[in-house]
Amino acid sequence: MKEHLDLLREMVRIRRFEERCAELYSSGQIRGFLHLYVGEEAVAAGVLSELDPQDAVVSTYRDHGHALARGVPMDAVMAEMFGKATGCSRGRGGSMHLFDATHRFFGGNAIVGGGLPVAAGLALAHVLRGEPRVVACFFGEGAAAEGEFHEVLNLAALWRLPVLFCCENNLYAMGTAFAKEHAAGDLALRASSYGLAAWSVDGMDVLAVKESARRATESIRAGGGPCLLELRTYRFRAHSMYDPERYRDKAEVTQWRHLDPIDRLVEVMRPEFTDDDRAALESEVSVEIDQAVATADAADLEPVADLTRFVTSEVTT
Amino acid sequence: MKTTYREALREAIRDAMNRDDRVFLMGEDVGSYGGCYAVSLGLLEEFGQERIRDTPLSESAFVGAGIGAALNGMRPIVEIMTVNFSLLALDQILNNAATLLHMSGGQFPVPLVIRMTTGAGRQLAAQHSHSLEGWYAHIPGLRVLAPATLEDARGMLWPALCDPDPVLIFEHNALYNLSGELADDAGPVDITRAAVRRPGKDVTLITYGGSLAKTLAAADDLAAEGIDAEVIDLRTLRPLDADTFLDSVRRTHHAVVVDEGWRSGSLSAEIAARIAEEALYDLDAPVRRVCSAEVPIPYAKHLEEAALPQPGSIAAAAREVVRGG
Ligand SMILES: Cc1ncc(C[n+]2csc(CCOP(=O)(O)OP(=O)(O)O)c2C)c(N)n1
Ligand SMILES: [Mg+2]
Numbered sequence: 001m002k003e004h005l006d007l008l009r010e011m012v013r014i015r016r017f018e019e020r021c022a023e024l025y026s027s028g029q030i031r032g033f034l035h036l037y038v039g040e041e042a043v044a045a046g047v048l049s050e051l052d053p054q055d056a057v058v059s060t061y062r063d064h065g066h067a068l069a070r071g072v073p074m075d076a077v078m079a080e081m082f083g084k085a086t087g088c089s090r091g092r093g094g095s096m097h098l099f100d101a102t103h104r105f106f107g108g109n110a111i112v113g114g115g116l117p118v119a120a121g122l123a124l125a126h127v128l129r130g131e132p133r134v135v136a137c138f139f140g141e142g143a144a145a146e147g148e149f150h151e152v153l154n155l156a157a158l159w160r161l162p163v164l165f166c167c168e169n170n171l172y173a174m175g176t177a178f179a180k181e182h183a184a185g186d187l188a189l190r191a192s193s194y195g196l197a198a199w200s201v202d203g204m205d206v207l208a209v210k211e212s213a214r215r216a217t218e219s220i221r222a223g224g225g226p227c228l229l230e231l232r233t234y235r236f237r238a239h240s241m242y243d244p245e246r247y248r249d250k251a252e253v254t255q256w257r258h259l260d261p262i263d264r265l266v267e268v269m270r271p272e273f274t275d276d277d278r279a280a281l282e283s284e285v286s287v288e289i290d291q292a293v294a295t296a297d298a299a300d301l302e303p304v305a306d307l308t309r310f311v312t313s314e315v316t317t
Numbered sequence: 318m319k320t321t322y323r324e325a326l327r328e329a330i331r332d333a334m335n336r337d338d339r340v341f342l343m344g345e346d347v348g349s350y351g352g353c354y355a356v357s358l359g360l361l362e363e364f365g366q367e368r369i370r371d372t373p374l375s376e377s378a379f380v381g382a383g384i385g386a387a388l389n390g391m392r393p394i395v396e397i398m399t400v401n402f403s404l405l406a407l408d409q410i411l412n413n414a415a416t417l418l419h420m421s422g423g424q425f426p427v428p429l430v431i432r433m434t435t436g437a438g439r440q441l442a443a444q445h446s447h448s449l450e451g452w453y454a455h456i457p458g459l460r461v462l463a464p465a466t467l468e469d470a471r472g473m474l475w476p477a478l479c480d481p482d483p484v485l486i487f488e489h490n491a492l493y494n495l496s497g498e499l500a501d502d503a504g505p506v507d508i509t510r511a512a513v514r515r516p517g518k519d520v521t522l523i524t525y526g527g528s529l530a531k532t533l534a535a536a537d538d539l540a541a542e543g544i545d546a547e548v549i550d551l552r553t554l555r556p557l558d559a560d561t562f563l564d565s566v567r568r569t570h571h572a573v574v575v576d577e578g579w580r581s582g583s584l585s586a587e588i589a590a591r592i593a594e595e596a597l598y599d600l601d602a603p604v605r606r607v608c609s610a611e612v613p614i615p616y617a618k619h620l621e622e623a624a625l626p627q628p629g630s631i632a633a634a635a636r637e638v639v640r641g642g
Contacts, residue, residue, distance in 0.1 A: 093443075113405075
């Protein structure tokens, strides 16, 4: 029950955080591109619950859920959305580029496929230093069409790099449906052909995700080489705040909403988990979000005089 | 006719598709999504998916395929979402498109057009905001265009497609919503010459693309102070039409180069060098440059604004060269 509750809390935190971000976008407090994770929460919550603090995470531009589930403080994430000096990337990155060295969160990468080679390198360093660490690398099914996906899967398998490749198959790459992106439909099979252990998981079922992540990380830590999970999921909202969603039916979205990962876990947790428990959880989360928004709003901007800091390292002598 | 930069680009694609059935458009989300900046919106319905081709997320593959199709008799227009993503296809652009004609001893021209978005200003941070057209202007074998007006948005594509060699067209993201009047019979324009967008006698402001409007705004401010600035829109970044800006500098004796690219090793450096080589003794003051700060473009609005050329910084530089600071 404790484990279920932790997973539920994480998913609710992400869901409500994303909903608040959408509001803050409409009111102009968040700008730039904003890609929401609503519907896909089970993936981040399930996979990252199996990682240790010394493991590493590589993410995409759709990174809020990964950052929160990894433990990056919500205050710092929200402040980054606001472009404030207290943001986890000091206002330089914004929504798409959350970073946090303390949590070994190596960033939201907004070049599709761009994080995969970096994940391989992080894992190579773990190998060279003899550390039994796992690198979790998230990317979408669209990224599986990029050359970097193919190069890195081969390299990681060849060198038995301890990477957990987490392919979030939400069926769309912006407006391009899966079948218009890939001639062969089975991503796990594709990964297997490069010599990785790979299988598909119901990404709307957080318990299934967690169980698969546990098996995969155990195998990786035991020296079994990289794994790939194809996490079958769906984004309930538009690709970004600019997307008028001309490419898919409302009915399809509604169908997937019936598989809401939060509702599904709540079903599993009943009857012990009551409506009152649910309400208590929601209000706990909403306090946390209110607090994050308030501190972000009140925080200072980075001084313009510091514009060119962090282009090269500041060496202290 | 009232139109926008976006619609003018779309009209240019439509016109080219109608003129020549060898022309087709391909790129990520150009079809059912309607184009990431909605340039190709509606064209799928009009021309069908053979000629408005959605591609997978595979920049190197579809740019390379554009090169192959061009070699083999077609006239492809390849759209890359933004210049930052074009780096995944840089190998194809530099090592194939720009090189095949020469390597083959003149046998294989590559009549390919690649369009892409460039530039900052929308808080998209450091992987979506850079102005790398100057890098492409470094490469022999390419023609590099930067439409800054409705006429050029409408008129540059067809001559680019008629060029036997690869042409890159850079569309600054701040321009898509630019609106104004365009002549009903607007059509192909010259793609070899720079244009004087505002005549003046005291100082030459040389710019292109997304910085043109800022530079014209600066010129208005300067006029109010009694400084009469001439504004040159380069339009073609390679091969550079140096005659137009050198002629201007010889008349005004002062020059400021405005470029959203970074300063070091840049297009603005090239222009300053040409002026130094050809017109040094016509200058009354050293050339000044207004460029982006040498920093990956940051997300926060105030930092992004501070990083980019602005009318204020352009006018300040012009004042400095004219009045000596
Ligand atoms: C190299 C590159 N090409 C294109 C883009 C524009 N773009 C951003 S997200 C995206 C769709 C990616 O889809 P997918 O990998 O399935 O991830 P999802 O957004 O569905 O999570 C595209 C085309 C980009 N950021 N980088
Ligand atoms: Mg996807």
